[in-house]
Amino acid sequence: MHILQAASEFYPYSKTGGLADMVAGLSCALANAGHKLTVITPLYRSTKDLLMKRSESPMQLDIKLGAESIRGRLIPYETGEGIRVYFVEQKDFFDRQGIYMENGEGYPDNPDRFIFLSKAACRLSGMLPDAPDVLHCHDWQTAMIPLLNGGRIPTCLTIHNLAYQGVCAPSKFALTNLPERYFTHKYAEYYQQFNPLKAGIISTDSLTTVSPGYAEEIVTRDFGEGLEGELSGRADGLTGILNGVDYSQWRTDENPHLKHGYCAKNLDGKERIKLDLLDFLDLEDASKSPLFCYIGRLADQKGLHLLYDVLRKWLPENDASFVLLGAGDIHLESAFRELSEELPGKVRALIQYSEPLAHRIKAASDFFLMPSKFEPCGLNQIYSLRYGTVPIVNAVGGLKDTVSPLTSQYIDGTGFVFHHHSSAEFVQCLDSAVRLFKTPNCLKNVRERGMEADWGWSEPIKNYVAIYEKLLKPT
The missing domain is CATH 3.40.50.2000 (Glycogen Phosphorylase B;)
Structure with a gap:
């Protein structure tokens, strides 16, 4: 044909x-x-x-x-x-x-x-x-x-x-x-x-x-x-x-954008990539705490006003850091630049698009944030699963099709899913992510399930x- x-x-x-x-x-x-x-x-x-x-x-x-x-x-x-x-x-x-x-x-x-x-x-x-x-x-x-x-x-x-x-x-x-x-x-x-x-x-x-x-x-x-x-x-x-997803491009081994390789059974390379990125971003003090990220267009559709409002209040009260990579709406660009200046020890806003950096940040991060108001399909949550970066998503469109909710004991599921586009539910997911980070064996199992999912x-x-x-x- x-x-x-x-x-x-x-x-x-x-x-x-x-x-x-x-x-x-x-x-x-x-x-x-x-x-x-x-x-x-x-x-x-x-x-x-x-x-x-x-x-x-x-x-x-x-x-x-x-x-x-x-x-x-x-x-x-x-x-x-x-x-x-x-x-x-x-x-x-x-x-x-x-x-x-x-x-x-x-x-x-x-x-x-x-x-x-x-x-x-x-x-x-x-x-x-x-x-x-x-x-x-x-x-x-x-x-x-x-x-x-x-x-x-x-x-x-x-x-x-x-x-x-x-x-x-x-x-x-x-x-x-x-x-x-x-x-x-x-x-x-x-x-x-x-x-x-x-x-x-x-x-x-x-x-x-x-x-x-x-x-x-x-x-x-x-x-x-x-x-x-x-x-x-x-x-x-x-x-x-x-x-x-084209897994020949989004892979954790033999990837030209990643200095260290890793796989679901051996995540040592992921930890080294995180340390390298934190050094690059001058956030070395954050090495023992969870790293959250957002990568993509800066647009209202992506729920970035909610993301900004929540992180501005939540990050100062929690031992966590956040990096953003993307460009788009000039008002959102300014808002996240200001957040980076307001919280210099916790936030980095890279207002650009860079394919190599997208791979590095996704591999280095512990959690990927995607609080979209609507999302026709979304690919970043699928990339994050393959990179062992646990997604936190709103239950819309392709996000609910690809991220299965984690159960209370983390026995099943691949990510955190909230069902109402609100600060309260989003914060609950962030708090749950911190608790998961503090239980390394559970985090490893969640990562392993996500990395083994096939969305090719x-x-x-x-x-x-x-x-x-x-x-x-x-x-």
């Missing part, structure tokens, strides 16, 4: 979050299972340095956006995993400092940029000598593909985060060059605005999201982000498939292949 994936991010060439990891992981898993994989994604400024010398000639693009013709190129590239990638080169759209935003503000022409990408994907599908069997698109950035494709190729749309829908001015719909009948409440119109994700939800042949828990949540008013009606309308065709791609790709095969069956 030949699958063409269209996505705004594709690891390691571009990444702001889990979307990039999922598209890369699914592509590699499908390719390893014998399927042919082609990916189309933008050539961002940050991508160019990651591409090795190529020998193939680019393919020219001339795409209409409304009344204007925009030229670009498709840059062919072959990954080491045998995946064919076509990078969409259009300097005015993609040769920028950021992927979606700059200085905390989204680019005002994001609709133009990703309609161009979506049209390029449809154009590529007709240019390939071996036509794809399925066109798999991801999130609002490529959600117009099912309508633009015009039914030529079966489509699957995966929702990674319903909170981001690409809603914009109604005038942007003209860039699609689609008939006006598609800018109605039945398709792309949303309270007099243009909503690409809504159009995709309604028009795609198959609809998936990134965990069973999130699939159940988003058909409700609490989590449906205003589209619960459209999602409920095709609830029988909405499938929640948990994202897999073997099961998820079976579900995706089943969806693709169903799309290809005659109706």
Whole structure:
């Protein structure tokens, strides 16, 4: 089977979050299972340095956006995993400092940029000598593909985060060059605005999201982000498939980012990594106390206001320390910088994204904090399990699908789970984590269970292949 994936991010060439990891992981898993994989994604400024010398000639693009013709190129590239990638080169759209935003503000022409990408994907599908069997698109950035494709190729749309829908001015719909009948409440119109994700939800042949828990949540008013009606309308065709993890990247042995290796049966290397990190962070006095961490986007969705409020009161009263790695909302960045200054012996806020540091911090920490308000899938809690770092999570979406609650005597379970997004319940989990840290044998057993859990791609790709095969069956 030949699958063409269209996505705004594709690891390691571009990444702001889990979307990039999922598209890369699914592509590699499908390719390893014998399927042919082609990916189309933008050539961002940050991508160019990651591409090795190529020998193939680019393919020219001339795409209409409304009344204007925009030229670009498709840059062919072959990954080491045998995946064919076509990078969409259009300097005015993609040769920028950021992927979606700059200085905390989204680019005002994001609709133009990703309609161009979506049209390029449809154009590529007709240019390939071996036509794809399925066109798999991801999130609002490529959600117009099912309508633009015009039914030529079966489509699957995966929702990674319903909170981001690409809603914009109604005038942007003209860039699609689609008939006006598609800018109605039945398709792309949303309270007099243009909503690409809504159009995709309604028009795609198959609809998936990134965990069973999130699939159940988003058909409700609490989590449906205003589209619960459209999602409920095709609830029988909405499938929640948990994202897999590429354990060749997230491993505790022979990992280029980790100075010391370790495994579930021998955690000595983890302790050495912790000591090295504390020395690097100038927190040596914290070596005998629990180290908590957060790694990821700084966004309200992640429950970081709750995290900040709780830690500011809880840390001064407890023998524990905390390190944060991430960037995003400028107000949250400032808040955690101030917390680091307020509690210099307990808190470090690294306002950046660094893949090597993400591995080091996750391996060094004892507990990973993820108090998300909602979480479509979440990968960091799965990475933390494999690294023997016990997760503390809110029971939403993929978090409740992947972290099983610890029992009172720690005999079963892999992490601490709270069910109400409140300071009281979060503090209870933090207090319980400190008690667990003080019982080393129990902590070792909990870590061992988490590290032995398998959240790889073997099961998820079976579900995706089943969806693709169903799309290809005659109706």
